[in-house]
Amino acid sequence: MIEENDTLGGTFPFKPHFSSGPGFRMHYVDEGQGLPVLCLHGEPTWGYLYREVIPILAQNNRVIVPDYMGFGKSETPQHLEYTARQNTDNLEILVKELDLHDITLVVHDWGRQIGGALALRQASRIRRIVVMNTMLSMGLPEEEICWTENSKESAWFGWADRAVANGTFEATLMNSGVAIVGLMKLLQGFERANVTEDFFRAYSLPFATPEEYNGVIAFPKSIVTGSFKAETGSESQISAVRAKPAMMIEGTKDKVLLAKHFVPVFKKGFPNASIHYLDQASHFLLEDEPEKIGQLILDFMKNS
Structure with a gap:
């Protein structure tokens, strides 16, 4: 866990906020005023x-960026299960605690499962949806097919399957404190060239001790072993979510969630949505084209 007042050399200057509602100390950024923009990270990232x-969106909006348990500045509780459902429960508690409505929901990577489940449960609180290099999971058959083909x-x-088979998967991820940036670059992908000491600290410090590996191991292992099951919505819940204005932003150099598999699933669910391709961005597209992404989201909010 990163110390709450650590600004990482000034690269993360936001005031820390915490909720104890989920049963542990859950960190979130809360910047600006106006309609809420709820931004969800994935694996192995956090609000960073x-x-x-955040500064782009917070000029005229309230931007909330939570860290899941075991990530970023949030605690790593030992008494909770590190499942998508539990993380959705935690997020739902925070959303109700902050009394958020008319939410612009922004999801990346594992935000698809957690954000998708939140949207199914709390569709009345969601105004519009932004999907980045992922899809919005609602427990549909085409999602399972997408995962199978992508894998x-x-x-x-490919690496994860081999590592689980030969018994090195958990051992490798338990070295995340020193190896995480390398895994992010080589197997998932970002195009940013200036990997500074602050950048390395930001992504390695959350996994500094064995007790802090729960989240970084549990998420991917559940996919590789098949234990993960997306929260399944009812027909009415799914219809309510699909009625929302939606936009996709896709970094075309993604090495982990391939556009040719994920874009068609998004199109099927949101046939009227706009799709913006960023040819100089990879999986962690917010590391590559933050200004473009910020402006795309602002334009989408203005016009939907």
């Missing part, structure tokens, strides 16, 4: 991923 987009070609899933 949004650091350059056959993805560099990350």
